[in-house]
Amino acid sequence: MNHLYSVKWIVVIAVLMVVLGGCGAKEKVSYGFTFEEVTKKAGISFVHAKDTFDPKVSNIFPWLASTGAGVAVADYNGDGWMDIYFINSKRGSANVLYKNNGDGTFQDVSKAAGVTEVNTDGISEAAVWLDYDNSGYPSLFIGSWGKSRLYKNNGNGTFTEVTDSAGVGYRGYVNKVITLDYDRDGLLDLYLGCYFRETINMWNLTSTKIMLSDFERARNGGHNVLYHNNGDGTFTDVAAEMGVDDTGWTLATGSADLNGDNWPDIYNANDFGPDSLYLNQAGKGFKKIVQSRGIGDDTFKGMNVDFADVFHDGKLVNYVSNISKEKYLLEGNQLWHEDAKGVYRDVAAEMGVKQAGFSWGARFLDVDNSGQMSLMVTNGFISASKKKNYWFDMGTLATTPGYIVEDAKNWPAFKEKSMSGYEHKKLFLNDGYSFTDIAQEIGLNFTEDSRGVAAVDLWNRGTLDLVFANQGGPARVYKNINNIGNHWITLKLVGTPPSNRDGVGAKVTFTVNGVSTVIERDGGNSHGGQSDPRIHFGLKQATSIDSIRIQWPSGRVEEKSNIPIDRIVTIVEGAGGVS
Numbered sequence: 001m002n003h004l005y006s007v008k009w010i011v012v013i014a015v016l017m018v019v020l021g022g023c024g025a026k027e028k029v030s031y032g033f034t035f036e037e038v039t040k041k042a043g044i045s046f047v048h049a050k051d052t053f054d055p056k057v058s059n060i061f062p063w064l065a066s067t068g069a070g071v072a073v074a075d076y077n078g079d080g081w082m083d084i085y086f087i088n089s090k091r092g093s094a095n096v097l098y099k100n101n102g103d104g105t106f107q108d109v110s111k112a113a114g115v116t117e118v119n120t121d122g123i124s125e126a127a128v129w130l131d132y133d134n135s136g137y138p139s140l141f142i143g144s145w146g147k148s149r150l151y152k153n154n155g156n157g158t159f160t161e162v163t164d165s166a167g168v169g170y171r172g173y174v175n176k177v178i179t180l181d182y183d184r185d186g187l188l189d190l191y192l193g194c195y196f197r198e199t200i201n202m203w204n205l206t207s208t209k210i211m212l213s214d215f216e217r218a219r220n221g222g223h224n225v226l227y228h229n230n231g232d233g234t235f236t237d238v239a240a241e242m243g244v245d246d247t248g249w250t251l252a253t254g255s256a257d258l259n260g261d262n263w264p265d266i267y268n269a270n271d272f273g274p275d276s277l278y279l280n281q282a283g284k285g286f287k288k289i290v291q292s293r294g295i296g297d298d299t300f301k302g303m304n305v306d307f308a309d310v311f312h313d314g315k316l317v318n319y320v321s322n323i324s325k326e327k328y329l330l331e332g333n334q335l336w337h338e339d340a341k342g343v344y345r346d347v348a349a350e351m352g353v354k355q356a357g358f359s360w361g362a363r364f365l366d367v368d369n370s371g372q373m374s375l376m377v378t379n380g381f382i383s384a385s386k387k388k389n390y391w392f393d394m395g396t397l398a399t400t401p402g403y404i405v406e407d408a409k410n411w412p413a414f415k416e417k418s419m420s421g422y423e424h425k426k427l428f429l430n431d432g433y434s435f436t437d438i439a440q441e442i443g444l445n446f447t448e449d450s451r452g453v454a455a456v457d458l459w460n461r462g463t464l465d466l467v468f469a470n471q472g473g474p475a476r477v478y479k480n481i482n483n484i485g486n487h488w489i490t491l492k493l494v495g496t497p498p499s500n501r502d503g504v505g506a507k508v509t510f511t512v513n514g515v516s517t518v519i520e521r522d523g524g525n526s527h528g529g530q531s532d533p534r535i536h537f538g539l540k541q542a543t544s545i546d547s548i549r550i551q552w553p554s555g556r557v558e559e560k561s562n563i564p565i566d567r568i569v570t571i572v573e574g575a576g577g578v579s
Helices: 002-024 053-063 391-400
Strands: 033-039 070-074 084-086 096-100 106-108 122-130 140-147 150-154 159-161 171-180 189-194 225-229 235-237 250-256 264-271 276-280 286-292 305-306 316-320 332-337 344-346 358-363 372-379 426-430 435-437 450-456 463-471 478-484 488-493 505-514 515-520 535-540 547-551 557-560 568-572
Touching: 070 122, 070 463, 084 122, 084 463, 096 358, 122 189, 189 250, 250 305, 305 358, 372 450, 488 505, 505 535, 515 535
Parallel strands: 122 171, 171 250, 358 450, 488 568
Antiparallel strands: 033 478, 070 084, 084 096, 096 106, 122 140, 140 150, 140 171, 150 159, 171 189, 189 225, 225 235, 250 264, 264 276, 276 286, 305 316, 316 332, 332 344, 358 372, 372 426, 426 435, 450 463, 463 478, 488 535, 505 515, 505 547, 547 557
């Protein structure tokens, strides 16, 4: 009897533990939206390919082939639907243009359009759409390791390569391209962020001294390029003249008016050393400011640039992604914000967006139409063996006296080792006070090594979807399934002379229930990605907008009121009305 009595109480205690444990379990939170992967359903089958280089540096092939996956979106044929362009990074591989059919599916039109056979004299590493001739149709520039290329949009669904006649066939190692009208002459210019020195031939090396000269203050990278648009179909490199020929191993570059003088500035996120901020001097040159962390120069491994008015104070924060790996290196990502005294402070830690792994492309977006800018961060470096780790080798290389890190032959062989591989992506939801990572809870649970991400309304539903470019892996398209019911508005800006037609550099201030938020039309900010060129903003439960103020690149300021919501609205500079 005593034995049975004991067993009975053991069962009762076990049941109570289960019940009490269940009460203490984390309750599943509903955010009102999720992401559904629709890549195959949408008809997208693109897989990014990586190249190999001179066998003299075969020991670090995984490192050398760790960039290049990119995605850029635009309405290339003017039918009102956003199309997708993926770049490839292997000689002989094809870049792919997917036409949006408007019914949830996409069609590969690369060959017919004439923008697929790009990787014949190098490999693609960056892409940007821009209407450089103000024709109303976006052309396509490809930044390459090798010869970069420009494809003019003919306005009939096809493109013609005009690289040589336009004078933009730069030969070097471009890792990021943006467009901006730096002198506000109404013509879009091109800025190329470069990595290796342009004198190196990665496929036929005369020396293995090709790497960084220092892990924290390297300045032996390639010169960045600023192509000034001459207005006659040609461009001239004025980087040295304008003072922006940075040699800091640039992995990402971005542009915005950071000091409120209505001239676009440039920020470079540099690998292995200080980032560079270039303040525009009224289109006549740039003043270089080396970013400080308060305790000396920023010596992190910068890999992303994107801006947003997170605090609704009219001052754009800048999100720079870096490296973090527990037990090895905890740099952390940075969120630079100008305080009331005009001093930039890194507020990433207090806002909850500091740690995101080995981070790459990051993009601000109003993911839930709340009027708050959330943040999507991609990550993952080299995913190979799950048991063998290159971080120890890297630590030895970086800390052992006598090693000449510039010489690739001194680097330990990667073989099949991973380095920050298989990382989960981060979607930091902004609740108006801080950010919380909810990526896996809402369906973003893949672990490929991502590089670029584009936030884009693919189905014109008033909610932003996500397109990911993965290094050496398949592209992924995620549809935003939004059941919150928040209101929204999307603006398609059309500039008129003396503004550029794309409206790049225009600043739009939305005032809703007395709260103002600034969004600047950018020209391709964020590593590896170019997002929807239209300006999307959520209104939460507001059924009207107090006002919309547009400051055009020309300097013209227009105030709009009584604008219809829950729709895509076209605003033509100086036209008075909307459509």
